[in-house]
Amino acid sequence: MRALALLVVASSAMPCFARAATEPEVTVTLNATPNEAQVGDPVRLEVRVRARGGNIEDLQLRDLKKHLELEIVSHQTMRPMQFSFGFGSGVQKESSIANIYVLVPRAAGTYEFSPAVAKVDGKSYRSEPLTLVIRPSGSSATDPSDPASAPDGSPGGDLSGARYDSRAFLRTVVEPTEVYLGQQVDIAVYLYTRIRLSPQSVVPSKPAMDGFWVHDDPITSLQFETVSVKGQQYRAYPIQRSAAFPQRSGELAVGAPKIAFDAGTGNFFDAPQRIERVGVPVTVRVKPLPPPVPANAVVGNYAIEARLDRKTVKTGDAVTLRVDAGGVGNVNDLRIDLPPIAGVRVLQPAIRDQRRLTNGGLSGTRSWEWILIAESPGEHRVPPIELHFFDPETEAYETARTTALSFNATGATKPPEPTIKPVDAPRKLSTATFGPIRVYSALTRDRTPIRDRGWFAWLLALPPVLFALVWLGAAVSRQRGQRGTTSGAIQRKLLREAEGALQSDDPRAFYDRIVASITHALDTRLNESVAGLPHTQLLARLSAEGFDEDLKQRLINELEGADFARFAASGVNRDEMDRCLQRTTAIIERIQRAKSAS
Known part of the structure; x- marks a missing residue:
């Protein structure tokens, strides 16, 4: 009878053991160490789930990405696992997942975290909520030396050169704001932010500076300083520095700057948030120089x-x-x-x-x-x-x-040779005569064959005679070409020597040949030497000869440029020498065409 009672008790307890074996034991915790800290002090935030007898599928803290003022400097995930053996219950698995974050708060305030959520065997489990209190570092009073502080202004009001925003804003600093015409104005644009940004994503837009001559000081990397604005800690990034010089008097405006950047969350898998900000314009009063103003002052x-x-x-x-x-x-x-x-x-x-x-x-x-x-x-x-x-x-x-x-x-100046004046030859009268005037026409018929006419033999002899004359003319031309050095040969030789100096990179010899080529072309055209003539006398001589204004201007410019290149102390660009040779060749061709036209 006693054995029967024990059997009934054991059978009734077995379903309870079965339910206990199927139900996992899950614990989710959310802790911060410490719960209260100052701006800039590290805070350790731990999110942990423990499961006994179940499979952990996920663990999330969604509010972490919401608080961008909490910069995540490190993140570590831990997954320990244990196994235990019990009498009558088999093997039981005990596992846990812990996400450990090290946060550095950049702004004071109270940060509320909703419960962390863990999913085990398809079922959700939650932790308790968390409140993190961050106080300003040191004194909470506004720093009077901070140029962005505004003790008397409300958070939504305008600061000097800025429009205040609790998360990020742009500020334009102009010093001084009242200057003389042509005096330097220092312009700097700063980004004040309490949120973490990605330096590679920063895209600033330069403010308009109409009426200024601007010299920019390039910023190669973003470096920040921590400043206090209205009791809050901000990172101040200089994004533009310029020296501006007003070019007219009156009131000139420095336009509103713009910027766009990505705010990171610290999680590799989370997409960054794109943030855009626009600053405010700043006015500069420009005074004219006091009279009397000296020339070119x-x-x-x-x-x-x-x-x-x-x-x-x-x-x-x-x-x-x-x-x-x-x-x-x-x-x-x-x-x-x-x-x-x-x-x-x-x-x-x-x-x-x-x-x-x-x-x-x-x-x-x-x-x-x-x-x-x-x-x-x-x-x-x-x-x-x-x-x-x-x-x-x-x-x-x-x-x-x-x-x-x-x-x-x-040394003595070479005297210019006398100018040769053209002689006007008397015009000859025409002595052309005309035959008698015919008052009627008559058609005649001649039946004599062409081969029997007297001029037919001369017609047959005409082609050989023409061929002989052409051959004789070519022979005479070859003989003339083989004679001593002609004017055209000298001209070509000078240009070849200039081209050789260009290839050997000898600027002085090159420009000497350029001047000699142009001078020789003018000597041949004018039948007199122009070497040593001042340019004013040369212009008068060319005008008397009938040269057009364009050719005269090009010729004088080329001679002056060659003189400058021959005596200049600095080096000469090889590309400019090549262009000079092309211009000289064109000028000489025009001089020669003018000769044939005269």
Whole structure:
């Protein structure tokens, strides 16, 4: 009887054991260490699920990607697994999954996390919610030295050069906002953000700066500083730095900047959020320079010096005059006029600029190089060159000047040959005569065969005679071609020598041959030597000969360019030499055609 009772009790307990074996034991936890922290302090956030007797399929904390102000600096996933053996119950599996995040809060506030959700054997299990409190680092008062702080403004109001936003905003800093015409204005655009961004995704848009000459300071990498705005910590990224110089007086506007970037969540599998922001325009008041304004006056602070590459030359040769003006300001505005020098022909200068941006201030040097060709012997004096500038710091005009320079030209000038005037030949009267006037016509018939006529034999002899004449003319032409050097042969030889100097990269020899080719063509055309003639007299001679204005201008430009290239101190571009040879060939052809037309 007792054995029967034990059997009944055991059979009734077996379904309970079966249900216990099929129901997994699941625990989901969500913890933060510590629960309260300051901005910038690391926080360890742990999401864990433990399952005994079940299969863990998923574990999620959806609110993590919602709080972009919490930067994820590391993420680790752990999957430990254990097995246990029990009497009468077989083998039981105990597994767990833990996602451990290290967060660095970038903004103060209270962050609410909804329960973490785990799925085990198709069934969902939840943890308790979590509240994370982040306080400002140090004092919560607004930093008065921060240029973006606005103690008296509301969060939705406008800051100086910015429109405040609790997550991210753009700020344009313009210093100073009231300047003189041509004075430098420093313009910087900053991105203030409390959320994590991907530097590679940042796409800034430069603000419009109509009325300014702008020199940009390129930013190669995004570097930030942590600043306090309205008690919140922001990362301030400089995205543009420029030195701007107003080109007209009045009120000029620096347009609103724009930017777009991706806000990351720290999870590799989550798509980033695209964020766009637009700044506000800033007005700059530009004052005109105080009168009276000296000629070619610029704004800044400059020094000037001049020097000659040599002090003695032969008449017809050239010296190089170099003037360097450097200092603080926009060297692009510098203008210098070289006074006329008696007995010296001055070619157009070569201008070179060098700019540098140091500690936000733009400075640089502008260099002029003039080629001075002495057209008469004796001492030639280069007068002092003046540069007037307005210094914004002293608000006064100042003048920098060079010292007087001089050089000597030796050797006599070749006198120009007398001009040959064309002689007008008297016009001859026509002596043509006409036969008698016929008042009627009559048709006659001649039945004599053509072969019997007297001119038929001469007609048959005409082709051999013509062939003999052609052959004789060709022979005479060959004999003339084999004679001594002709004018055309000299012309071709000079051009070949110029082409050879071009191939051997010898600029001085090349331009010497170019000048010799053009001079020889003119000598042949005018039946006189033009070597040594000043360009003014050469122009008068060409005008008297009837050359058109285009040909005269091209010819003089080519001669001056060749003179400049022969005496210039810097190197000559090989491509320009090739183009010079083509232009010279075309000019010589036009001179020769003019000769045949006359």
